[in-house]
Amino acid sequence: MPTDLPPTVEGPAQREQRDGESAEVAGLDALELAPKRDKGRLGKRIWHSTWPKVLAIAIVLLIWQITVWSEWKPSYVLPSPATVFTDLGNVITTGDFWDGVRVTMTRAFTGFLLAVVIGTLIGALVSQFAPLRAAIGSLITGLQTMPSIMWFPLAILLFQLSESAILFVVVLGAAPSVANGLISGIDYVPRTWLRVGQVLGMRGFAKYRHLILPASLPSFISGLKQGWAFSWRSLMAGELLVIVPGALSIGVRMQQARDLSDASLVISYIIVVLVIGILIDVLFNTADNSLRKRWGLVGN
Amino acid sequence: MSLLETRDVRTDPVVRLENVSKTYGAGGNALLALDRVSLNVRQGEFVCLLGASGCGKSTLLSLVAGLDAITGGTLDIGARKVSLMFQEAALFPWLSVRGNVELPLRLQGVSRPERRKRAEELLDVVRLGDFGDKRPHELSGGMRQRVALARSLAQNADILLMDEPFGALDAMTRDILHDELERIWREQHLTVLFVTHNVREAVRLGDRVILLSSRPGRVIEDYAITHERPRRIDSPEVAGQAAEITDRLRAEVARHAH
Numbered sequence: 197m198p199t200d201l202p203p204t205v206e207g208p209a210q211r212e213q214r215d216g217e218s219a220e221v222a223g224l225d226a227l228e229l230a231p232k233r234d235k236g237r238l239g240k241r242i243w244h245s246t247w248p249k250v251l252a253i254a255i256v257l258l259i260w261q262i263t264v265w266s267e268w269k270p271s272y273v274l275p276s277p278a279t280v281f282t283d284l285g286n287v288i289t290t291g292d293f294w295d296g297v298r299v300t301m302t303r304a305f306t307g308f309l310l311a312v313v314i315g316t317l318i319g320a321l322v323s324q325f326a327p328l329r330a331a332i333g334s335l336i337t338g339l340q341t342m343p344s345i346m347w348f349p350l351a352i353l354l355f356q357l358s359e360s361a362i363l364f365v366v367v368l369g370a371a372p373s374v375a376n377g378l379i380s381g382i383d384y385v386p387r388t389w390l391r392v393g394q395v396l397g398m399r400g401f402a403k404y405r406h407l408i409l410p411a412s413l414p415s416f417i418s419g420l421k422q423g424w425a426f427s428w429r430s431l432m433a434g435e436l437l438v439i440v441p442g443a444l445s446i447g448v449r450m451q452q453a454r455d456l457s458d459a460s461l462v463i464s465y466i467i468v469v470l471v472i473g474i475l476i477d478v479l480f481n482t483a484d485n486s487l488r489k490r491w492g493l494v495g496n
Numbered sequence: 497m498s499l500l501e502t503r504d505v506r507t508d509p510v511v512r513l514e515n516v517s518k519t520y521g522a523g524g525n526a527l528l529a530l531d532r533v534s535l536n537v538r539q540g541e542f543v544c545l546l547g548a549s550g551c552g553k554s555t556l557l558s559l560v561a562g563l564d565a566i567t568g569g570t571l572d573i574g575a576r577k578v579s580l581m582f583q584e585a586a587l588f589p590w591l592s593v594r595g596n597v598e599l600p601l602r603l604q605g606v607s608r609p610e611r612r613k614r615a616e617e618l619l620d621v622v623r624l625g626d627f628g629d630k631r632p633h634e635l636s637g638g639m640r641q642r643v644a645l646a647r648s649l650a651q652n653a654d655i656l657l658m659d660e661p662f663g664a665l666d667a668m669t670r671d672i673l674h675d676e677l678e679r680i681w682r683e684q685h686l687t688v689l690f691v692t693h694n695v696r697e698a699v700r701l702g703d704r705v706i707l708l709s710s711r712p713g714r715v716i717e718d719y720a721i722t723h724e725r726p727r728r729i730d731s732p733e734v735a736g737q738a739a740e741i742t743d744r745l746r747a748e749v750a751r752h753a754h
Contacts, residue, residue, distance in 0.1 A: 217672075217675055217676075217679070218623060220672055220675075221623050221672060221676065222623070224638065224668070224669060224672055225623075225624075225636065225638075225639055228636030228637075228638065228639070228669070229634070229635070229636060386586075388582060388584050388586040389586055389588065391563070391580075391582065391586070392582075392586045392588075394563055395561065395563070395579060395580045395651075396599065396600050396603055396651065397603060398603060402603060406599065406602070406603070407588075410588065410590040411588075411590075413590065490589070490590070490631060491589035491590065491631070491633065492589060492631060492632070492633020492634070493589075
């Protein structure tokens with residue numbers, strides 16, 4: 197049994213000692229926390245992050261222009277950057293073009309959202325039940341490696357030349373990535389966190405709500421990002437192959453430009469698709485980075 | 497001023513182990529981790545479990561915490577609640593420091609304003625009142641461990657189990673956290689079962705130091721540490737008693753040489 201029990205009333209000596217201890221703790225905390233570094237002004241930071249991108253674009257344009265100057269191909273097949281950007285400028289200032297963008301983006305978002313819902317459900321089920329996992333776990337990975345264009349002949353037989361055929365392939369392209377992201381997120385919840393969950397008495401739904409789901413979020417976001425990339429690719433393949441009457445999507449317009457042998461317009465649409473892809477990727481990266489920053493998963 | 501009140505020291509144990517054994521696996525591969533371990537922890541007591549590698553100290557804590565089942569003997573903690581702290585703070589990065597401390601209260605269904613108030617109190621107890629809005633990764637290792645302690649306290653458990661909680665910290669931080677833990681133990685009337693392989697740490701903190709043998713774990717000695725608190729880890733009394741225990745521990749380790 198302990199012989200030295202604590203005093204109930206704090207004497208001056210105790211208070212002094214306590215204040216000293218408190219200063220020690222505060223001092224140590226201050227020393228151990230890294231001092232905040234000045235990251236510089238906003239303008240400077242933006243410049244730092246943009247100049248490599250600007251340079252990259254300049255290099256591409258330069259190589260393109262040199263190729264045109266070398267007269268490797270006649271200019272009606274490979275037009276110069278100036279011609280293309282003039283055409284691009286003319287195209288994107290028409291309302292008609294934006295109707296096409298709207299058709300394509302509506303398909304992209306519908307397909308992607310459908311893929312997220314289906315992929316999440318499948319991922320949750322598969323990570324929950326061991327037999328299911330053994331049965332279709334590897335199938336999901338297999339589906340992921342399947343080039344989505346291979347699905348179109350079947351999709352057209354099943355759904356004819358319709359929106360459904362396109363959606364079918366977009367979902368097949370994206371859902372496995374989403375499911376895989378969730379499954380690996382759940383699989384790799386750190387053991388120590390699971391033990392904390394046990395100690396805190398988390399069970400059933402509470403365990404999912406407060407531990408498993410938040411812990412698998414980074415992996416899930418990676419899955420979403422990859423899923424988006426797959427669905428965007430599938431969609432572009434689909435728009436070139438499955439032409440739904442009346443829907444003048446970006447893919448259809450590009451196909452028309454090819455039929456008219458308008459190389460400048462074809463390249464313009466390539467640029468449009470590229471820019472949309474990059475913009476969406478930036479969105480995903482922003483989400484991913486802000487999460488990593490909040491979690492302290494990035495270096496200082 | 498009286499030295500003999502406030503802490504409710506009763507003679508009946510809050511943790512009672514009688515001939516507790518733990519075997520992992522079965523048949524030829526069976527591994528006996530703990531062999532007929534008997535020990536009692538009384539209300540308000542600070543008990544340190546000390547041993548070399550393979551003495552099953554962490555196993556013992558898992559058993560008391562109910563994370564694992566015993567394979568022999570009796571383990572009785574009544575209807576008491578336990579909390580367990582690890583070497584890693586294991587705070588959740590998606591929650592703020594305050595959110596982490598609030599989590600056990602949230603799981604108990606405590607209302608939002610009430611749990612916020614309680615979390616603030618507990619953060620003050622571990623002297624991190626100004627850091628509630630920070631994220632765990634913004635704190636140092638020692639501070640994170642104090643948040644983990646506040647989270648454990650939020651569980652409002654009767655028995656606090658600590659599994660080498662300061663093992664990954666530097667000596668200075670550990671020294672200061674010993675003072676902090678002793679203070680909080682005293683103020684909050686905690687009952688602590690503390691596992692360590694650091695002899696001085698055990699003597700610095702414990703009312704009793706229980707020495708375990710290795711492979712399998714058995715109780716080989718139960719030292720009462722009677723030096724007056726607050727103790728210093730580098731005081732001659734602590735060092736002297738630690739030397740004695742270290743000799744005993746070394747003899748035990750040498751037994752495994754062949």
